[in-house]
């Protein structure tokens with residue numbers, strides 16, 4: 001279990017660093033970013049319904065589902081007050097016309113983000129720190145429940161894959177915000193690396209909490225943690241997907257295929273795992 005978790009955390013840190021490097025590469029266009037975000041949202045949505053919720057309900061009973069709502073609302077309010085989950089291509093704010101049709105509204109938002117980014121990357125960093133720490137809880141609770149049920153080991157693989165696919169988006173956000181606010185690229189990458197280390201801290205936090213609670217309450221805590229994490233995954237997936245309906249009317253077929261590919265990946269691993 002320890003080896004699996006350690007390797008997972010190293011892989012996730014690697015994905016974060018790679019995501020942070022993306023804004024420096026010129027390959028990242030607006031459409032490519034949206035295609036990636038659709039895919040990542042699809043994997044998170046799939047992880048929730050094919051991996052996390054079935055396992056949480058199986059171990060904690062139907063009443064555990066209320067924790068899904070707490071997770072969803074927690075992340076919603078975190079995003080409302082700390083705005084850590086904006087994803088834009090690095091040059092989007094400086095070039096309002098990105099080559100395809102967007103509503104005025106979309107660019108209204110984008111401009112607001114860029115003017116506030118100098119002040120707000122600190123707030124975004126707090127939000128992202130909590131989001132990453134909770135990601136550690138998600139992985140650890142999934143691994144703990146997989147250990148408890150020898151017949152099934154798929155949940156932790158689903159959570160790990162979804163986290164790996166999603167993490168570069170977070171790294172991209174924080175590095176872009178910091179660079180735009182005038183922070184040097186080296187510092188931005190170091191901060192990004194520090195963020196990826198918060199995930200193992202979340203893993204440790206989970207196991208310490210569970211050990212302190214102990215016994216049957218500890219088992220229930222594990223189920224509740226996985227259900228709560230499922231709620232946070234749901235919130236992230238929807239916050240990336242729903243704006244596509246109103247603000248990104250271009251490439252609708254490509255974006256749909258990308259979403260279903262991510263979703264299908266999770267559905268597939270649920271039946272293999």
Ligand SMILES: [Zn+2]
Nearest residue numbers: 131166170236
């Ligand atoms: Zn995120």
Ligand SMILES: [Zn+2]
Nearest residue numbers: 034102247248
């Ligand atoms: Zn667009």
